[in-house]
Amino acid sequence: MKYVRKGTREVYIPPYRLSYVFDKNKDIVVILDIYHKDEQ
Secondary structure (H helix, E strand, O other), X not given: OOHHHXXXXXXXXXXXXXXXXXXXXXXXXXXXXXXXXXXX
16 A cells, blocks of 8 residues: 555455554554445
């Protein structure tokens, strides 16, 4: 990911995308956004 979303990851769950980040220090996953792939 570039710019603001650098360091985040995405999972495609048709027809949505789930954007998240993994905090290695705290060993947690933080969900940032769930959006429809056409609204990207």
